[in-house]
Amino acid sequence: MTLVIQCYHVPPPRFTAHKVDSASFRCGDSTFRFAVPPRSAIINFVRCSFFAPATAAVAAQMFRVHAVSESPKHVDTRREFIRGSSLLIAGALPSSASATRSAPQGSPAGIARKSALKIGLVGCGFRGVAAATHLLGLSSHQGAGRAKALSEFAGMECELTLSALADIFPDRLQQALRCLRGRYAGSTNVPLEHRFVGFDGFRRLLEKDLDLVILATPPVFRPLHLEEAVGAGKHIYAEMPLAVDVPGVRRMLAASERAEQQGLAIRVGLGRRRNAGFQHTLEQLRTGAVGRIQTIDVGWYGSAPQQPEQPASIARSLDRGTAHPTRSPLEQQLRNWTQVARFSGSEIVERHVRDLDAINCILQSHPLCVRAVHENSNSCIEYTYADGAKVRSQRLSPEACKGGKNASLIAKGNAGWCDIVAGKIFNVENQLIECASSSLIPPADLLADPLADLLTAIATGQNLNDLQFACESTQTALMGRMAAQSTRPLNWDECLHCNSVLSDAEQLESLGDRPLG
Numbered sequence: 367m368t369l370v371i372q373c374y375h376v377p378p379p380r381f382t383a384h385k386v387d388s389a390s391f392r393c394g395d396s397t398f399r400f401a402v403p404p405r406s407a408i409i410n411f412v413r414c415s416f417f418a419p420a421t422a423a424v425a426a427q428m429f430r431v432h433a434v435s436e437s438p439k440h441v442d443t444r445r446e447f448i449r450g451s452s453l454l455i456a457g458a459l460p461s462s463a464s465a466t467r468s469a470p471q472g473s474p475a476g477i478a479r480k481s482a483l484k485i486g487l488v489g490c491g492f493r494g495v496a497a498a499t500h501l502l503g504l505s506s507h508q509g510a511g512r513a514k515a516l517s518e519f520a521g522m523e524c525e526l527t528l529s530a531l532a533d534i535f536p537d538r539l540q541q542a543l544r545c546l547r548g549r550y551a552g553s554t555n556v557p558l559e560h561r562f563v564g565f566d567g568f569r570r571l572l573e574k575d576l577d578l579v580i581l582a583t584p585p586v587f588r589p590l591h592l593e594e595a596v597g598a599g600k601h602i603y604a605e606m607p608l609a610v611d612v613p614g615v616r617r618m619l620a621a622s623e624r625a626e627q628q629g630l631a632i633r634v635g636l637g638r639r640r641n642a643g644f645q646h647t648l649e650q651l652r653t654g655a656v657g658r659i660q661t662i663d664v665g666w667y668g669s670a671p672q673q674p675e676q677p678a679s680i681a682r683s684l685d686r687g688t689a690h691p692t693r694s695p696l697e698q699q700l701r702n703w704t705q706v707a708r709f710s711g712s713e714i715v716e717r718h719v720r721d722l723d724a725i726n727c728i729l730q731s732h733p734l735c736v737r738a739v740h741e742n743s744n745s746c747i748e749y750t751y752a753d754g755a756k757v758r759s760q761r762l763s764p765e766a767c768k769g770g771k772n773a774s775l776i777a778k779g780n781a782g783w784c785d786i787v788a789g790k791i792f793n794v795e796n797q798l799i800e801c802a803s804s805s806l807i808p809p810a811d812l813l814a815d816p817l818a819d820l821l822t823a824i825a826t827g828q829n830l831n832d833l834q835f836a837c838e839s840t841q842t843a844l845m846g847r848m849a850a851q852s853t854r855p856l857n858w859d860e861c862l863h864c865n866s867v868l869s870d871a872e873q874l875e876s877l878g879d880r881p882l883g
Contacts, residue, residue, distance in 0.1 A: 489582035
């Protein structure tokens with residue numbers, strides 16, 4: 367048997383001499399050949415901006431025919447993170463039935479033989495609707511070439527159907543349903559008995575016959591919801607961040623181990639890491655385009671935090687408030703959760719975690735320590751990594767965010783510097799020496815490729831689990847918040863052993879199907 371895989375291949379300009387049009391190897395009685403087609407004949411099956419050996423590695427890893435790993439430095443660091451957490455995971459295992467519930471018979475393995483995938487959406491806000499919109503847009507009957515290529519390769523006609531919705535607010539659920547029906551009427555089939563309102567609506571949704579669930583509620587609920595989804599044997603797309611406190615991260619690591627055992631595919635919303643433009647720039651940095659990276663300056667957009675007074679108890683928080691006569695303080699906070707630290711994890715966690723994930727990817731490690739730095743009227747969070755590199759994180763001013771710019775990532779080395787967001791590399795004389803193609807620069811929306819890769823994993827049985835490095839990035843962001851509240855530097859290990867709980871999702875979930883709004 368011969369399998370031909372066509373790959374998106376953009377060789378860096380400085381390495382065109384190394385371009386390889388095809389490569390092949392044998393595994394048992396099968397021959398695998400990797401062909402790089404001309405740009406006009408691209409089938410967006412695998413997106414890769416490295417040169418050919420890396421392209422082969424990605425495809426080989428996808429079909430589990432050859433052991434290909436990341437660089438040893440990054441793998442060792444991740445192993446240390448997991449090993450350092452292993453003693454804590456036992457205490458993070460939930461006592462609920464979801465921890466011991468077995469996956470429905472045939473749930474993961476049987477999906478590859480199904481003619482349609484059923485999707486459930488938990489959290490009907492902007493991010494949840496955006497993820498559902500992109501997934502439905504990949505459905506073959508909508509004419510999306512990428513999903514059609516995936517379905518044909520897997521020997522199946524992959525049609526996606528949104529089958530269930532859950533949210534604590536009835537109006538949000540109805541708005542999401544109208545929006546998705548208006549755009550993908552043929553792919554949205556959510557009968558009344560599959561619409562769940564209330565804090566326990568997610569659990570009733572998970573009882574339905576679904577293949578994939580989107581978890582897009584406020585981050586405070588993410589550990590609980592993901593644990594239950596893994597226990598129900600569902601494939602998962604989860605938004606970032608994964609938790610609002612360190613105990614939540616440990617729960618996620620425990621759920622990751624169970625998901626691996628069940629063969630579930632889990633994709634986390636870290637689009638920058640997988641964008642072709644970022645991968646192209648990353649390859650240049652790792653080959654020494656700016657020399658040894660010494661500092662990375664990070665600017666992120668954030669509005670002034672507005673945290674309403676926290677109620678003394680859940681019961682009291684259900685009383686109607688004065689700011690909005692028809693809404694309780696709890697409802698007001700949940701509707702504006704990005705401004706409430708106990709639901710979002712704080713600004714540095716909720717808004718900054720994706721940038722910190724990109725930095726961990728560049729430096730192939732997590733930080734060793736962190737401290738808050740106050741200079742004159744400015745303050746920032748300074749991370750220190752194993753090789754001595756410093757990362758300075760600071761909120762952008764409103765003036766710096768004009769023109770739609772909401773992030774800045776500048777890496778400086780001893781041989782030049784790089785604007786990571788723009789994909790531009792300069793030498794020490796500030797002369798442009800490298801620039802990613804404009805078609806590779808990250809768009810405002812980075813969902814399409816990660817979601818398509820998730821469908822690939824489900825259809826082919828590929829082992830896909832983002833939770834480990836996503837937990838590492840969430841922990842990095844939590845360290846920044848902890849340092850901002852501390853008067854001394856903090857190291858990675860002491861932060862990882864922190865047992866402080868910012869908010870108790872189980873207490874909120876105990877409200878059951880009591881609707882808000």
